[in-house]
Amino acid sequence: MIKTVIKLIIIFVLCLLFSTGNKEAYTFIESATPGILGSLLGGLTAGISVIFTVLITIGANKGTACKFKKFESFLNSLKNDMFVLVLCLIVSIVVPYLRLVGIPFLTYPSFTSWIPERNITYTAIELTSIVVSFLLIFEVIKVMFVLIQCMPALINDNQEKEQSPTKSDSNE
Template identity: 45%
Template sequence: MKNLSVWIKAIALFLICLTFSSTDKKVYSLLEQAAAGVIGSILGGITAGIAVIFGILAIINKGETSTNFTSYLESLESDLKLLILCLAATIFLPYLRNYDIPLISYPEHDLIPSKAKLFTAAEIFAVVVSLNLIIEVISCMILVVKQSLKSKSL
C-alpha cells in the first residue's frame, strides 16, 4: 500500500508541475540551462559529504561489526540513485524536446498538453523530485552522524 501512495503523490506532483509549466521558450530555456548544473554540483557536494561521514564512521566504529547503520545506508544509496536519475532526466529532456522520433508524431488534442508544455512539466518535476531527494539525503546523513554519536555515548 505504501507504493500506491508514493505513486499517487508522484502523479499529483506531476499534475501540479504541469499546471506551472510554460510553452514560452525563454522560460524553459532558462530552466534547461540551470537545472543540470545545479543538480550535478549538489550531487558532487553530497557525495563528498558522504565520503567524509563514512571516514568518520570508519574511525569511530573501528573493529566493530555493527548493523546500526545499514538501514540508513540503504536509504542513502537508493536516494542517491534516484538523484542520479533526476540528473540524467534534466540532461536528456532538453535534447528529447527538440528531437522528433521518426514515424511517431505527438498527438494533438484539446485534453493533451502541447509537447513543449509536457517537456517543461517533466523538467520541473525532475527538479522538484531532486530537491526532495537532496533534503532526504541530508537528513539521512545527519541521522547517521547522530546515531554514531549516540552509540558511542552509551
C-alpha cells in the same frame, strides 16, 4: 512503491499546472538545471564520503558490526536517494534534447484537447525532475544528520568497551 508512484504523479500534475510553452522560460530552466543538480550531487557525494569514512573508522573497533545494523535502513535509503538523484540529473540533460528532436519513432498526439502541448509537457517533466531532486536533497541531508547524531553513541560505546576489562584480563 505504489505510494511513491502516486506522489510522483501528484508532483507531475502540479508541475504541469505551472508549466509553460514559453521558449525563454524553458530555455532558462534547461540551461540552469543540469549544472545546479550536478554540483549538488557532487557536494552530497563529498558529504556522504566523509560520513562513510567516520563509520569505517568507528567500525574498525571490535564489536561494532552489530551496532551498524541500526544504520542499514538509513544507508539503503541514502543509496536509493542518490540513485534517483542521478536519474533526475540524467532527465534534466536528456529532456532538452528530446524537446528538440522528439522521441524517435513516436509522434506526440495532438488530436485531443486534454493532452497538453508538447513543450508544456517537456517543461513539466523538467520541473518534476527539479522538484524530485530538491525533495531528495532534503531527504539525503536529513539522513546524513541522523547518522551524525547516532555517531557519538557508537563512539562512546566503543570507548567504554576498550576501557572496561574483559573476563580474561580480570582472571590473570
